[in-house]
Amino acid sequence: LSAIRAPRGSALSARSWQTEAPLRMLLNNLDPEVAEHPQELVVYGGSGRAARSHDALRAIVRTLLRLADDETLLVQSGKPVGVFRTHEGAPRVLIANSLLVPAWASWSEFRRLEAAGLTMFGQMTAGSWIYIGTQGILQGTYQTFCAAGERHFGSPDLSGRTILTAGLGGMGGAQPLAATMAGAAILCVDVDQRSIDRRLATRYVDEQAGTLDDALARVRAAAAARRPLSVALRGNAADVFPELVARGERFDLVTDQTAAHDPLTGYVPAEVPFEEAAGLRARDPQRYLELASQSIVAHVRAMCDFVRMGCYVFDYGNNLRGEARAGGLEEAFSYPGFVPAYIRPLFCRGIGPFRWAALSGDPADIAVIDRALRALFPDDVLLQRWLAMAPGKVAFQGLPARICWLGYGDRVKAGLAINELVRVGEVSAPVVIGRDHLDSGSVASPYRETEAMQDGSDAIADWPILNALLNTAAGATWVSVHHGGGVGIGNSIHAGMVVLADGTADAAARLERVLTADPGTGVMRHADAGYEEALDAARAGGLDLPSAPL
Amino acid sequence: LSAIRAPRGSALSARSWQTEAPLRMLLNNLDPEVAEHPQELVVYGGSGRAARSHDALRAIVRTLLRLADDETLLVQSGKPVGVFRTHEGAPRVLIANSLLVPAWASWSEFRRLEAAGLTMFGQMTAGSWIYIGTQGILQGTYQTFCAAGERHFGSPDLSGRTILTAGLGGMGGAQPLAATMAGAAILCVDVDQRSIDRRLATRYVDEQAGTLDDALARVRAAAAARRPLSVALRGNAADVFPELVARGERFDLVTDQTAAHDPLTGYVPAEVPFEEAAGLRARDPQRYLELASQSIVAHVRAMCDFVRMGCYVFDYGNNLRGEARAGGLEEAFSYPGFVPAYIRPLFCRGIGPFRWAALSGDPADIAVIDRALRALFPDDVLLQRWLAMAPGKVAFQGLPARICWLGYGDRVKAGLAINELVRVGEVSAPVVIGRDHLDSGSVASPYRETEAMQDGSDAIADWPILNALLNTAAGATWVSVHHGGGVGIGNSIHAGMVVLADGTADAAARLERVLTADPGTGVMRHADAGYEEALDAARAGGLDLPSAPL
Numbered sequence A, B: 001l002s003a004i005r006a007p008r009g010s011a012l013s014a015r016s017w018q019t020e021a022p023l024r025m026l027l028n029n030l031d032p033e034v035a036e037h038p039q040e041l042v043v044y045g046g047s048g049r050a051a052r053s054h055d056a057l058r059a060i061v062r063t064l065l066r067l068a069d070d071e072t073l074l075v076q077s078g079k080p081v082g083v084f085r086t087h088e089g090a091p092r093v094l095i096a097n098s099l100l101v102p103a104w105a106s107w108s109e110f111r112r113l114e115a116a117g118l119t120m121f122g123q124m125t126a127g128s129w130i131y132i133g134t135q136g137i138l139q140g141t142y143q144t145f146c147a148a149g150e151r152h153f154g155s156p157d158l159s160g161r162t163i164l165t166a167g168l169g170g171m172g173g174a175q176p177l178a179a180t181m182a183g184a185a186i187l188c189v190d191v192d193q194r195s196i197d198r199r200l201a202t203r204y205v206d207e208q209a210g211t212l213d214d215a216l217a218r219v220r221a222a223a224a225a226r227r228p229l230s231v232a233l234r235g236n237a238a239d240v241f242p243e244l245v246a247r248g249e250r251f252d253l254v255t256d257q258t259a260a261h262d263p264l265t266g267y268v269p270a271e272v273p274f275e276e277a278a279g280l281r282a283r284d285p286q287r288y289l290e291l292a293s294q295s296i297v298a299h300v301r302a303m304c305d306f307v308r309m310g311c312y313v314f315d316y317g318n319n320l321r322g323e324a325r326a327g328g329l330e331e332a333f334s335y336p337g338f339v340p341a342y343i344r345p346l347f348c349r350g351i352g353p354f355r356w357a358a359l360s361g362d363p364a365d366i367a368v369i370d371r372a373l374r375a376l377f378p379d380d381v382l383l384q385r386w387l388a389m390a391p392g393k394v395a396f397q398g399l400p401a402r403i404c405w406l407g408y409g410d411r412v413k414a415g416l417a418i419n420e421l422v423r424v425g426e427v428s429a430p431v432v433i434g435r436d437h438l439d440s441g442s443v444a445s446p447y448r449e450t451e452a453m454q455d456g457s458d459a460i461a462d463w464p465i466l467n468a469l470l471n472t473a474a475g476a477t478w479v480s481v482h483h484g485g486g487v488g489i490g491n492s493i494h495a496g497m498v499v500l501a502d503g504t505a506d507a508a509a510r511l512e513r514v515l516t517a518d519p520g521t522g523v524m525r526h527a528d529a530g531y532e533e534a535l536d537a538a539r540a541g542g543l544d545l546p547s548a549p550l
């Protein structure tokens, strides 16, 4: 099994689309265009795998090829362990990945069991066969910027708005393109010219400025003209951010995506010339960490100054605030994390990273759906802008796919519309519809998605289990429960689902149930925590929540 | 809601039996005959609750009364949080109790969240509405003794065999009756006359002997005559066991159920007269613990001597061996725990604590089923003996119910037979069929059910999650996932299911699927761990296990 690629076209390898769909999506996760290390079956996110071993992969494929439409395959941490008779309305595949009894849920025990061949790290969409490449992080960043715009300025359209950030690495490098797609003018500081060059080459960042004055002039001019623009500046954030404060330069949004969660390898201290950082790190890590801590303190002090200057500042999940507080800066937590600030209000309405993939392999199928959804949601500014620009800016990886954050009510509308397009033949083969595990009702993760819930329920893990059980009951095509995705072993429990749109009436009924129930659990979970936005969404959507004050 | 009692008879309060069944079983769990502290909604097992609060209980009842047959109610730690449209073949209730993100899975965090009203301890069958009173522990003990007989003497019939044990407390008190039901002559040592009196009063123990000589004479005579007999002796095990060794008195089986897991309150040191134990415990706990440790060492040293004398000795899950080793006895672990020794071989064949309850409330319904199952399994010696004696020895608590350990293949046979009895009217109203979470495929619990798995997979928790997802897919009537049952928060993950037998063809189809799949996951889990018994059972039962060497 080398150079894996999912089958394309409308001819079946498996016995029906119900089983062809998971087969193609499993193989697609391991397509070299999609997976980071396909030979090791690693899809993304550290060691997130699609199958436990090459043997297990072959056994899953063989089983899916013969599976009947009233049977269900059980996958235990990437290995196929059983086939049982269920019924046609039940899922075809049920997956449990990386789960440990809590008192044993450490990386060391996990690695021991992994080495013994007993488990596998599934991350979120790696082991549940619905990863679609880097489009996800781009759209997530776009969504975050737009949500900030909506919250602070009443519109997701950031035209005329300015953003300051740092870090153009693997994930942070999505910021300039996400910002310009949202209409903004953004200044991106990175200390490493290679990170800047990579983003210039793929056109994720528009231009590089030679000096801070030059960079500021370009950003200000673009914002004044309401022209989207991304400008990279080589520099150290711990120097540049305080300098901007000293000059009194305001930005509408300020954030940071240096890899400060790991200060030794991910954060370069300002006192050390970039060229000497690697040497010092190797020679004297203790000294390196001291200097990094000092720089992080200066960096976050400037972020806090921006707060006082009236900018909207947020932490982007890299623990920069935590490092600064550890370094002695008391006020470090005076600005919020991105989840409570911007993502949670979306979760309250069941909005999250919805996505679909064309099993045909034909990009035209995605184009047809893009157009149909733009027609279906004419008033969704954010969706309109995203779907207008994504086709030009996002290269497909593996099977053509699209991500688009949609909420309770809209997901079922979109799903039924897609199924109808398959039915009438405008889309050439069935489509799968799924989402990330990082979603409204499907994750318990106190360091990220459920950080600082207003009722203190961050660590309650009943919710993702109920989500998985309900998606199974509602008839999703495959359902998964994982542990440790995003924030590591011990720190999260989360669930996934994918449902097939093959144009049949049966699929329409399943889509209706699953795409109502699945985001519905997100509204439910946030309503139970007392969020007014969720209670409003529940009322508006007619949700049936027996204990909620509706 | 005081003095709760489930409705009886064949008239519906809810809209169908699908919803009447969980309603009656929830209320039955809180019947004062069944529950330990019904006012606090505590059913059994410390603080194992059926609902989070009286408000939550009322809301569950209200919701079940109106729930339609294509809807599913979600219960989050004893509180009803949502109703979603699923379909007629899906479960009516999905339950997740006490689950925490692993790194937060401690008693202290759990109690904090419980006090904040956000969670509830569900134990195993308390929060999943299928507790049936003390019949469970009696039958589990009977099953363990019989399994030991089968393993060591080739027959579950212990007629003519002798057993030595200690501890006649809440759980240990089931030993004398379980032993006599299995045919054995048993000597039970307890230091507390009140524990003995309680068991004499309920006829769980037949007689008390005044001296060790007297006790031995009675036990030996009964065994010689192949007459079942239980004899209590007041004494301290740490004195009596070594004395028996010194006298060269052999027993076929030797075990112990003093509450040694908590030596300060559960184990009385030999050096302290019983009447003074409470005083010393209060005055000088440190001294008490030293003396208890010395006694436990003497007690276990005698157990090890029994091993050398050719007796079959096993630990009954009270950590007596661990305390002895902590006290310095190196050889303490020279005899096995009861799960790896006797229960696991049953789990390999999908055998576990299967049970059913008559929703009619009519004991005659259980009698009809008892007779039918005896006719159905004429060669199952253990079942024959149990079902012959249980009606006379076991008083029903709440709705009449029966527990009987059955395995893969037999469960589906029994379920279909029961459904047929309902269909033809020999049983007067529908019956629910379920099981404990302590079962073959439904629990990960490294200190108990999955201790010392031969492949080292004790802590892998994918299995109970797959079990719950599959039971949901197969169409059980309600399905539950819990955390912390049996061995406490952090130490277990487990799943439950209950399925309705209402005599319809639809119920027959669901029973067929669920009662095949559910024990099937147990055979699967043990086959995956490499147990030969499980691989044999999989071959014999025609299980479809894609990765197993079948």
Ligand SMILES: NC(=O)c1ccc[n+]([C@@H]2O[C@H](COP(=O)([O-])OP(=O)(O)OC[C@H]3O[C@@H](n4cnc5c(N)ncnc54)[C@H](O)[C@@H]3O)[C@@H](O)[C@H]2O)c1
Pocket: A166, A167, A168, A169, A170, A171, A172, A173, A189, A190, A191, A192, A195, A235, A236, A237, A238, A257, A258, A259, A260, A261, A262, A266, A267, A268, A269, A270, A295, A316, A317, A318, A319, A448
């Ligand atoms: N919680 C979330 O959902 C989420 C989402 C995206 C990113 N993140 C976090 O964002 C961070 C970035 O992730 P990544 O994959 O892009 O990391 P990366 O290591 O690929 O990139 C980090 C970049 O920061 C630059 N950098 C380091 N120190 C600097 C300094 N002092 N000044 C200017 N630039 C500096 C580096 O040159 C590099 O280009 C991580 O901490 C990640 O965990 C979190």
Ligand SMILES: NC(=O)c1ccc[n+]([C@@H]2O[C@H](COP(=O)([O-])OP(=O)(O)OC[C@H]3O[C@@H](n4cnc5c(N)ncnc54)[C@H](O)[C@@H]3O)[C@@H](O)[C@H]2O)c1
Pocket: B166, B167, B168, B169, B170, B171, B172, B173, B189, B190, B191, B192, B195, B235, B236, B237, B238, B257, B258, B259, B260, B261, B262, B266, B267, B268, B269, B270, B295, B316, B317, B318, B319, B448
């Ligand atoms: N793992 C399992 O599945 C499982 C099943 C059943 C019981 N257990 C364990 O068995 C133990 C007993 O449970 P219980 O509910 O009956 O406890 P309990 O506290 O109700 O009863 C303990 C009894 O032991 C007697 N006792 C204490 N020290 C003694 C001594 N030195 N000599 C003689 N008698 C002595 C007490 O008088 C009392 O009657 C517990 O440790 C429990 O955890 C485990």
